[in-house]
Each structure stands twice: as C-alpha cells, then as structure tokens.
Amino acid sequence: QCRHGINLDSVSKYRLGFHSTMERISIPVQNGKGELSSIKWYKYNPTNGESKMIQPKGVHHQLFLYNEVADKQTVFITEGEFKAILLNQSGFPACCSTGGASNFRQEWASLFKGKDVIIVYDIDDAGKKGARKLCVILYPYAKSIKNVILFDVQDIPNGDITDYFVKKYKTIDDFKDLVEKTPLFSPSTNTSL
Numbered sequence: 001q002c003r004h005g006i007n008l009d010s011v012s013k014y015r016l017g018f019h020s021t022m023e024r025i026s027i028p029v030q031n032g033k034g035e036l037s038s039i040k041w042y043k044y045n046p047t048n049g050e051s052k053m054i055q056p057k058g059v060h061h062q063l064f065l066y067n068e069v070a071d072k073q074t075v076f077i078t079e080g081e082f083k084a085i086l087l088n089q090s091g092f093p094a095c096c097s098t099g100g101a102s103n104f105r106q107e108w109a110s111l112f113k114g115k116d117v118i119i120v121y122d123i124d125d126a127g128k129k130g131a132r133k134l135c136v137i138l139y140p141y142a143k144s145i146k147n148v149i150l151f152d153v154q155d156i157p158n159g160d161i162t163d164y165f166v167k168k169y170k171t172i173d174d175f176k177d178l179v180e181k182t183p184l185f186s187p188s189t190n191t192s193l
Contacts, residue, residue: 004082061099101130122160145185
C-alpha cells in the first residue's frame, strides 16, 4: 500500500499511473458515464512553487467517481481523489469534486436528491468551511446529511481520512461507529454556519 492507503487492486481499478519525466502520479477523471474526460497529475514533493496537483488548462471541475455512487442510497463525499478512492476501497461509496474543498458546483446538488450524504472533509480551515458550504448546498436535495468531524486526526496538520486510517490505524468499524455517532445536519441547529 502507498502512503494514501490505496492498494494495488485500487491502483489497477482506477488506472492510476506514473509519469517518470513529470514525476507525477496520473489520476484519470471520468465523466458521469464512466468515460475518460481528463487527467490530473499529483506530485509528492513539489519544488519551486509547483502545485501538488495539476490538470490541463481549460478543464472544468468535475465530480470524480460519481459513476461509483450514482445508484447508491448512501454516498460519501470527500476532499480529494485519493481519499475518494480509499473510501471506495474500504466499502464506502465515495466521490469528490476535482476542484477541492471549496469547489462543489451548485448544479451537482440535484444528483444527490433523496440520498443520505456523508461529508468527510479535511480538518483544516478550508475543509471545515468547504464542508459547511456543502451542507447548505445539498440540504434542499439530500434525504439526510452528516458532516463527519475526524477528531482523531486533529493533532495532524491538515489531518484527513487518509491519516485516520493510515497514521492512526483506525479500522473500518471505527469509521462506521464515528459516522453512526455523527448527528444529522440541520441549518436550524448548526450555529457554526
């Protein structure tokens, strides 16, 4: 397994690759029909002001792995492609925006109509803000929403679901328990908005 907790079966299933000249991992992005529409490129240790993640110019943000969750009642939305792959690998149907925490498009909201949505964003400020924004966007459409807070990784800068499993050695049952204990989102009771 790599540092993202992704095993070789998932590397094969999601067709992750490596570009030796660019020294970046390639992440194919499919459209809602499962057809290749773009590729993102990830670099572990960017230098000279490089971005960790790049994609071709002119490419619009998309829902990564939506085809994995389109027919599911319960859907997890995470912050980043590797995290969505990890959750799917762990048995939790997940997708994400290819634009990160703050770039979930309003027009995607109707795709989650009647679904039970569980948001699992990073614990940094951008993740918290993005998760709250997503709760509001999805509230008129989703059957229910939970915004899971990963308390166990709060000691890790920018802690996330990968850290939860890989660095904190939490189990799938631990995560199920955390999700179960997370209260349902309601605008009237969520004072942090």
